[in-house]
Amino acid sequence: METGTGKTYVYIKTMFELNKRYGWNKFIVVVPSIAVREGVQKSFQMMEDHFKEKYEKKAHTCIYNSKNLTEIDDFSSRADLSVMIINVQAFNARGKDARRIRMELDEFASRRPIDVIKANRPIVILDEPQKMGGKKTQESLKEFNPLFTLNYSATHKEHHDLVYVLDALDAYKKKLVKKIEVKGFDIKNLRGTDGYLYLENIVISPNHPPRARLEFEIKYNKSINREVRILGVDDDLYALSKGLEQYQGYHINDIDPINGLVTFTNGVEIHTGEVQGDVSEKDIRRVQIRETIRSHFEKEKDLYNRGIKTLSLFFIDKVEHYRKYDEEGNEVNSEYGQMFEEEYNSILNEYLTLFDTPYEKYLKSIDVKKTHAGYFSIDKKGHKIDSKIKRGSDISDDESAYELILKDKEKLLSFDNPVRFIFSHSALREGWDNPNVFQICTLKHGGDSTTNKRQEVGRGLRICVNQDGDRMDEHILGAEVQDVNKLTVIASDGYKDFVSSLQKEIKDDLYERPTKITLDFFENKQIKHNDEVVKISKEQSNVIMHYLIKNDYIDDDDHVTDTYRTDVANNTLKPLPEKYGVRELTPEIHALVQSVYDDHALDDFVLDGRKTKIPENNLNDNFNKEEFQKLWQQINHKYSYTVHFDSKELIENSVNYINSKLYVAPLQYTVTKGTQGEEWSSDSVKAGSGFVSESRQTYTLTRGETSQVKYDLIGKISAGTHLTRRTVVKILKTIQPAKFKMYQYNPE
Incomplete structure (x- = not known):
């Protein structure tokens, strides 16, 4: 079963059904970590009333603890449905507590806990069995003497007898999980002297032509800062940067919203999500944090009005990149924490207007320092520390972090809790399954990501809930369920690289799907x-x-x-x-x-988050007119209409017009020769008075006499006509040679 589709619910219901149909009442749920153990226990508690209403009984649950042996006797003696939850380390790890399950204990009437448990012939349910595939673990599981074993996972390593399958593709098509969109980053490290450029996106609005949200450097008296500006065609980065030489020639020639492309008159092109220039790793992390915050705000504005809390999750490698401690032991911002607050405050101002809407009041009520928090393991001093992956295992030693997460899980869904952005350890793989995670960003130093992309994405796939705890699924939202439930992944690599890797992982985990129809x-x-x-x-x-x-x-x-x-x-x-x-x-x-399954099966599964967002087109009064409604009824189900701009026709018409109409005046000068007259009156002197013109002659400048200043003819025409350089070149190459020759003598 795909992550986020209710695996825990399904196996709890399976227990009730097996009890109802066959009378079996002893179940053991084996989980790979303390985190999952606590999560399963929480699920039993939250769904107790639901199953009691459906089956008119409740399941008695307990967590195995070698120091609380009475629970084992209670589990064995009950005639009702009983469930014991045990993490694999409790019977398959080193240490005194782990060994107690096989020891004859005085406080347990000289019995071994494992003997009492296996006498029940329990049905064993393995949650995430792919993490329990070691030889030692498999041998230990046999000691429970199970009646039979059921394996539940999204990514089985070994395929046993298949009872049911709900893979990633089916989960998406059935709208049981969020839709995924990815924002990747393509880096072009040009020469160190080239100007830094980052094209965030292309802005489309009803009141303006397409504009580019572009980050570049600006010179001030005491510093050079990188700032984001919204620019249009004809804007000159050299002027806007206050004369930084690296932006000479960066005059915006064209903004193409369809292909997400901005071109400059010097021939440089930049795509949406592309970073150019002398780019450091720190620059990329800042851009990732900014994109996560911006995506958060874009979604939150709509989700707030639906009563849905929006959360964003950052995965990082080291706590020290987010938090550090001063000499007195106080927790203060480190690199990522500082970046976050700077970028948050900058973007927040874009969403605060003169209209004091409920959403804006909500934003104003939140302190930037309280809206982000870190969930990490803690040491004995209460300081946050890095989580550790146990040797030879995928299991992270994150017990203290999980306790914090599980304790705050429901609180985080409330608008009363100011935390909306969470920083946690990249080793955190299970347990962080809050349904209202809408953005996931992996910040990693060194650019080497060994974390499985599906595991990262899986932390945010669950369908969200509103303030009343109602699941915002297809039954409530209908056709727009995956428009509301959309997970944005801010990747640390390029879109194509990330998506191809993610799709490969999904494809590899699809369970024996046929590829042909016969x-x-x-x-x-x-x-x-x-x-x-x-x-x-x-x-x-x-x-x-x-x-x-x-x-x-x-x-x-x-x-x-x-x-x-x-x-x-x-x-x-x-x-x-x-x-x-x-x-x-x-x-x-x-x-x-x-x-x-075919090569196109996953085409719609992961979207490009960089594609230009087209705003809603509010209909005017013409829509309700009888004439339009009559036309609309004829075409709305059968046809799609497009307007095609014919570049070839434009070029031909331009060339014909230039050939017939354009006249370029040559540069000329006139020489007038005159001498002073015999009568000279000093008290009535005017310009030229007292001189008599004898002759006048006009000369035309020849080619050798024209200015040698370099002149970007194509760039000037392109900027003045809003045509691409390519189109301008085609026109100039096609007009009559005699017309073009005139330009030599008068380029302006």
Whole structure:
């Protein structure tokens, strides 16, 4: 079962069902860490009323503790449904406490705890069995003498007898988890003297042409600062930077929102999410923190009005990068903490307007120092310390950190708690499953990420809840469930690299999915229809295959086609034939077809968070007019219309017009020769008075006499006409040579 789809709920319900149907009442849940153990115990407590209402009984739960042996007797003697939760270290680790389970203890009537437990022939449930695959652990599990064992995981390393599967792809298609979008960073380390540039995004608004949110350096009297400005076409970075030489020629020529591209008159291009210039690792971490805060605000404004608390999670390698201690032992900001507060205050001002909305009041009520907090292991002095991964294991020694997290988990969902940004250790893999995490950012020094990307992403996949604890799933939100439930991952590498790696990990964990559709694929397949199990016959299989081939839904290689995927997306699938009752099985048959894996199966699973966001187009009064409504009813379900701008036609028209109309006056000068007259009056002198003109002659400047100043003709025309340099060049190369020759004598 995919992370975030309710694995714990499912195995708790399994216990109740096995008890109801067969009378089995002894269960042991084995978990890989103290963190998961506490989380499971919390789940039993939170869902107690739910299961009591459904089954008219409750499960008696206890946590195995070698120092509280009466719990073992209570577990064994109860006739009701009883569950013991035990972490693997309690019976498979070194140390006195771990050995006690196999010791004859005086306080336990000279009995061994393991003997009392195994006498119950419990049903053992392994939560995350892939972390218990060691030989020693497997041998120890046999000591429980289980009636049978059930394994629950999102990423099994060993495949046993399969009972049920809900993998990542199905979880996404069934809208049981958040949608994922990724913001990656592409770094172009140019020469050290080149200007620093970072294109955050391209801003689209109804009142302005596309503008670029660009970070660059600006010179002040005593410092050079990096600042973010929103700029448009024709803006000159050289002037805006107050004369920094590295920005000479950085005159914005074009802003392309479709491709997320800004071009300058010097030919330099920068894409959204791209960092250029002399970039250090510290620069990238700051950009990541800024992007996380900005994504947080963008979502929070809408989610607040829905009663949903927004949380963002930072994973870091070392506590010292976030917090440090002064000489008196007081906790103070370190590198990341300082960066966060600087960037938070800067972005916050963009969301505070003159309108005192409830959301703005909420923002103003929160102190920046209280809105971020760190969850780390603590030492005996109460100081935060780095978590440790136990040798030969994926399990982190994060007990104290988990206690803090689990204790505050429900509090963090409330607007009354100011914490919205959480810093925690990168080793923290299970337990941090707060449903309202909407941003995840991994800040790592050295750029070497060994953490499994699915584990990182998995911390934020759960469907969110509102202030009343209601799960904001498809039943409540309908079609917009994954518009509201969207997880943004701020990656430390490029978008393509991150996504390809994530998709590979997802693909590798998909459980034996078929890749082709053949006759054998449908025949004798068991499906559930109207609460009954139905087997697809050979005749029905033939009808289905004929339908798929006829409608071009599979190709010659038996793979699902783009035509099928398009019809699914547009809800325009052709109806199945009625023959042999096939049409009645329509939902089940298409579910089978969509279970087939191909190279496009994950295309929509992870989105590019860098794509330009198009704001909502508020409809005007024309929408309600009868004429438009009549047109709209004809086209809204069948067609999509686009406006195409023909560059070729523009160039041809421009060339024709220039050839017929343009006249470039040559540069000329006139020489007038004159002599002073015989009569000279000093009291009435005016310019030229007293002189008599004898001759006048006009000369045209030749090529050799023109200025030798370098002149960016293409750049000037491009800036003045809002055309791309490429288009300008095509026009200049196509106009009549005689016209172009004139430019030599009068470039302006």
